[in-house]
Amino acid sequence: MLDSLIQLDTKLFLALNGAHSPFWDCIMLFASGKLTWLPLYLLIIYLIAREHRWKTLWWLLAIALVVTLADQISVQAFKNVFQRLRPCHNPGLSDFIHLVGRCGGKYGFISSHAANTFGVAVFLSFLFSRKWVTAGLLVWATFVSYSRIYLGVHYPGDVLVGAIVGAGIGSAVWFVSSRLLSRYVYKK
Numbered sequence: 001m002l003d004s005l006i007q008l009d010t011k012l013f014l015a016l017n018g019a020h021s022p023f024w025d026c027i028m029l030f031a032s033g034k035l036t037w038l039p040l041y042l043l044i045i046y047l048i049a050r051e052h053r054w055k056t057l058w059w060l061l062a063i064a065l066v067v068t069l070a071d072q073i074s075v076q077a078f079k080n081v082f083q084r085l086r087p088c089h090n091p092g093l094s095d096f097i098h099l100v101g102r103c104g105g106k107y108g109f110i111s112s113h114a115a116n117t118f119g120v121a122v123f124l125s126f127l128f129s130r131k132w133v134t135a136g137l138l139v140w141a142t143f144v145s146y147s148r149i150y151l152g153v154h155y156p157g158d159v160l161v162g163a164i165v166g167a168g169i170g171s172a173v174w175f176v177s178s179r180l181l182s183r184y185v186y187k188k
Helices: 002-018 022-031 038-082 112-128 131-150 156-185
Strands: none
Touching (some): 002 156, 022 131, 112 156, 131 156
């Protein structure tokens, strides 16, 4: 069963990674950049501050917790445990993949980019609770996550499980932080 899933994941990776062009190479490399989304992050901070005033620090700490947990869990509980080679480190695939940029660390299950972006997207979806914000955030997280497959550094399964783990972390941190805020900050 596991072998069948790995084979399907590899075939899907090769199909998605094989559809490339010089134009999209630049776009996807840009999408995966650490500082690329800084303007979006600043806009989010502005919107949180505008809507939540003095509670902004509370929500920013919660978002930092989401990113920290998603990042550390993706590495410590998955990459270091399962030790599944990234496609770009898999010697059996080296002739077939289209690698754009650097390969990254040795192991890729699960995608930290997917866990981080989906964690933040889900958390912010609860915070803003507007359908258009939720849709925009999920499109952003999906785009960043897909870029990891396109670039040749993650299998689709790495991204899918990363997205699920990240969404779970974003939901859990929202649940806990919103309860703490209502219990201790809004205490009458």
